[in-house]
Amino acid sequence: MKFFKPDFELQHFSDITKEWLQQHHVQTIFSDLDSTLATHDQPGDDDLKDWIAMLKQQNVQLVIASNNSQARVDRFCKPHGILGFGKCKKPSASEVRKHMTELEAKDETTIFLGDQLFTDVWCGKNVGIRTALVNPIGQEHEPIQIVFKRKIEKWIKSRW
Ligand SMILES: [Mg+2]
Numbered sequence: 543m544k545f546f547k548p549d550f551e552l553q554h555f556s557d558i559t560k561e562w563l564q565q566h567h568v569q570t571i572f573s574d575l576d577s578t579l580a581t582h583d584q585p586g587d588d589d590l591k592d593w594i595a596m597l598k599q600q601n602v603q604l605v606i607a608s609n610n611s612q613a614r615v616d617r618f619c620k621p622h623g624i625l626g627f628g629k630c631k632k633p634s635a636s637e638v639r640k641h642m643t644e645l646e647a648k649d650e651t652t653i654f655l656g657d658q659l660f661t662d663v664w665c666g667k668n669v670g671i672r673t674a675l676v677n678p679i680g681q682e683h684e685p686i687q688i689v690f691k692r693k694i695e696k697w698i699k700s701r702w
Pocket of ligand 1: 574575576578656658
């Protein structure tokens with residue numbers, strides 16, 4: 543079960559601070575969207591705005607990598623002025639790897655951030671980059687299939 547263990551276990555995306563980024567030499571963050579940065583299908587709150595502003599100030603590129611539709615990703619990304627890709631087929635590495643190559647993101651300075659073991663953490667591991675797991679935001683609004691996955695995740699985490 544250790545296979546699914548992320549490199550970093552955080553409470554919330556805002557635990558990734560300026561200092562944290564410097565300490566871990568992070569220049570690019572590929573991030574899941576729903577329940578990682580915002581409640582399912584919502585635009586994100588003021589904490590997120592502040593966090594994105596901090597990343598920009600630090601020259602850290604944030605790239606959304608979601609399995610949700612490109613339309614959802616576009617609606618989310620536009621107001622924040624960030625780059626994002628939908629239909630990423632996580633946990634497959636192919637789409638994320640393709641975008642990393644296009645953006646010239648280096649393996650050593652890129653992390654994958656997400657709230658799910660079987661899509662996000664696994665994807666990061668398949669790509670071969672460090673992974674950071676956060677607690678899901680707005681769990682009460684999640685679709686039923688995700689609620690089911692959470693139960694399995696809980697079982698795996700209890701065996702780390
Ligand atoms: Mg998610």
